[in-house]
Amino acid sequence: MKEELTIIYTSDIHGHAMPIHYGTNKKEQIGLAKYATIVKEARIHKENLLLIDNGDLIQGTPMMTNYVKNYTDKENPMIGIMNQLNIDAGVLGNHEFNFGKTILSNAVQQANYPILSANIINKETGEPQYGPPYIIKTFADNIKAAIVGVTTHYVPNWESAEHIDGLEFADAFETLNKWVQHIRDNHLADIIIASYHGGFEADLDTGEPTEILTGENQGYQICQEIPGIDVLLTGHQHRELTGLINDVLVIQPGNNGKLYGEVSLELLKVNERWMVLNKQAQLKTFEDVVSDTDTISYLAPLEQATQEWLDKPIGFIKGDMTISDPLQARIAKHPFIQFIQDVQMEESGAAISVTSLLNNSSTGFKSTVTMRDIVSNYMYPNTLVVLQLTGADIKAALEQTAQYFVLDETGEIIVNPAYVHPKPQHYNYDMWEGIEYTLHISKPIGERVGKLSFQGEPLDMNKTYQAVFNNYRASGGGDYTMFKGKKVIKDIQKDAVALIQTYFDKYHTIEARIVDNFRVVK
Known part of the structure; x- marks a missing residue:
């Protein structure tokens, strides 16, 4: 018996919801309004669908700057769109902290989906601050997928101290290693997916270092040294890539809502457990995708106010x-x-x-x-x-x-x-x-x-x-x-x-x- 599980995910959207370039105000084939159309189509045609956002979602465009300056009494629009799409999980990126603790806390509270935050720890409680380390999703025919989320622990090297006061950013590799082992020991998960707001410190093919090994990016080490991960969703570096490292399928979909990632897992049932028979990753553009009218309508008041502010x-x-x-x-x-x-x-x-x-x-x-x-x-x-x-x-x-x-x-x-x-x-x-x-x-x-x-x-x-x-x-x-x-x-x-x-x-x-x-x- 065979089944298919599809993962569709975004990373490093950086506030790009509308299909325009704010600097020129010209239309572009980008953004969550187009992504919403993709998601709605996928829900019609794909039975086992997992939707994830991998961080750097709420900062990066004039619309979001205008929101933070003038409209924080209203729902964070980027979170609102993800809520409407009913995504399964999100991860925090380093830029989520840029607007301060109040904006971030409000965004997390508004999210109708779990924020997977395994390595961002409350110093007083010793527990993850913003959400659970992982979730288990059960699909048709009892397919169980574990999703664990971590963020580059290099955030304190960039962020204002008051924005991260009371937080500890534990080593992403060590944290992920701990929780993947925990999942393997305590859950009968058929698939383990790691969503990591970080990238690769080494060449995917040769393993040669591509940067100074500071710990900012640990994707290659994760694939080589943490057993049990089937798929590693990455971001942060704004690279466009797919590949296999030590039989771990990896993907990174660029930035600013130009691309999204799609992972297809072909599963085979053996002795009442599902095994990954084949896995493929694709980067997909929004070329010729029509923007979702519900999303455009939702954004319209803030977008109009933003355009007036910009001009x-x-x-x-x-x-x-x-x-x-x-x-x-x-x-x-x-x-x-x-x-x-x-x-x-x-x-x-x-x-x-x-x-x-x-x-x-x-x-x-x-x-x-x-x-x-x-x-x-x-x-x-x-x-x-x-x-x-x-x-x-x-x-x-x-x-x-x-x-x-x-x-x-x-x-x-x-x-x-x-x-x-x-x-x-x-x-x-x-x-x-x-x-x-x-x-x-x-x-x-x-x-x-x-x-x-x-x-x-x-x-x-x-x-x-x-x-x-x-x-x-x-x-x-x-x-x-x-x-x-x-x-x-x-x-x-x-x-x-x-x-x-x-x-x-x-x-x-x-x-x-x-x-x-x-x-x-x-």
């Missing part, structure tokens, strides 16, 4: 603050980067400021600036932190950021491929304000910082300085380990969008300018 002019630029070449905007000072530095320094009072061009789709500001322009260029709800650093810390950070560049075979400066694959990490290249410095890319990594001064004098390696960063970088995110544990001088709990809006409210018209304080040379 509101809030300021003006005198001169040119547009970005046409993101590489050049990182090699030489750009007026848009200068603007962000000016905002951070005025708000914080710090003499030194650090920022990044967050991705290659940032276009800077045209002559009239709307909220749409702000959220398109600064898509993360970062706050600001002022740290006390030594000159040696600053030099170490500049050496770290200089790794972003390499020379190609013709001797030209290009982006280090490690910052592009397997996941783009352009946000991990920093530009500094308030100091003067030169980066020599032809020199060995760790020896690239040349001229380094502060207010016309060489930077003193033993003296302390105050510098303002976004909270991600201040916590050491992006392998800036020199910032971990440093004294916090000021913690500014206003997100970047609010800070930029306040700056425009004060000055109204901003002149495009640069302070030519750094050089990136061969």
Whole structure:
């Protein structure tokens, strides 16, 4: 006797519910409104269906920023859609914590499905904070599937301390190992599915490390060293992949609702137990999928309010603050980067400021600036932190950021491929304000910082300085380990969008300018 079980799952949706790109307002083949159509069709044609969301669901679009700023008295729309689709389980991603404890707690409480949270532990009780470690689902002919959920335990390296106060992020691999063994010992589960908001630290085929082994991603180790897992659903890295590692079927469906994952398990009944006879994974697009009208109607009030909010002019630029070449905007000072530095320094009072061009789709500001322009260029709800650093810390950070560049075979400066694959990490290249410095890319990594001064004098390696960063970088995110544990001088709990809006409210018209304080040379 044979049966089939289908798993359909999402990961790293990042607030993309509507099939549009908010920066341009053009239609795109993305989002939960289209996914809802897929799910409704699947419910008609597939008897044994399991629906899972793998995290990074509620943060990432202007709609969700607008919701958090103005409409938290209403249901979280991303949770509301998943409730309407009657999904079976969810997992928390690292970005679920970005809006703080209240927003996250409300989202969890509103969910009509269990949040699988095996390794996010309440420090006082020692128990999972947000939901059970696993669930057992029973399907037709008594097919039993166990689903266990874990989140990358690297969250404290990025998140604001107050957002995760009272929580312990236990090692994802060790936690998963414990609960898979528990399931095998205590339940007659025919299938074990691990939903992991994390990715792969090694090449799927060769096992060669693809990143520094920090524990952020442990997917390869999970497959190799935890017996009994049939399927590993992954995310976090925004990769598009399927494969087999040690007979564990793995899949990751990219990001921003461009794809969803579908896993098909062919089962054979042997001695009253079901065995996996065959398993396949596919990544599927939303091309030619019509958006679900119920979902569109549900989102309509918030979507209309968001569009009105986005189109509101809030300021003006005198001169040119547009970005046409993101590489050049990182090699030489750009007026848009200068603007962000000016905002951070005025708000914080710090003499030194650090920022990044967050991705290659940032276009800077045209002559009239709307909220749409702000959220398109600064898509993360970062706050600001002022740290006390030594000159040696600053030099170490500049050496770290200089790794972003390499020379190609013709001797030209290009982006280090490690910052592009397997996941783009352009946000991990920093530009500094308030100091003067030169980066020599032809020199060995760790020896690239040349001229380094502060207010016309060489930077003193033993003296302390105050510098303002976004909270991600201040916590050491992006392998800036020199910032971990440093004294916090000021913690500014206003997100970047609010800070930029306040700056425009004060000055109204901003002149495009640069302070030519750094050089990136061969």
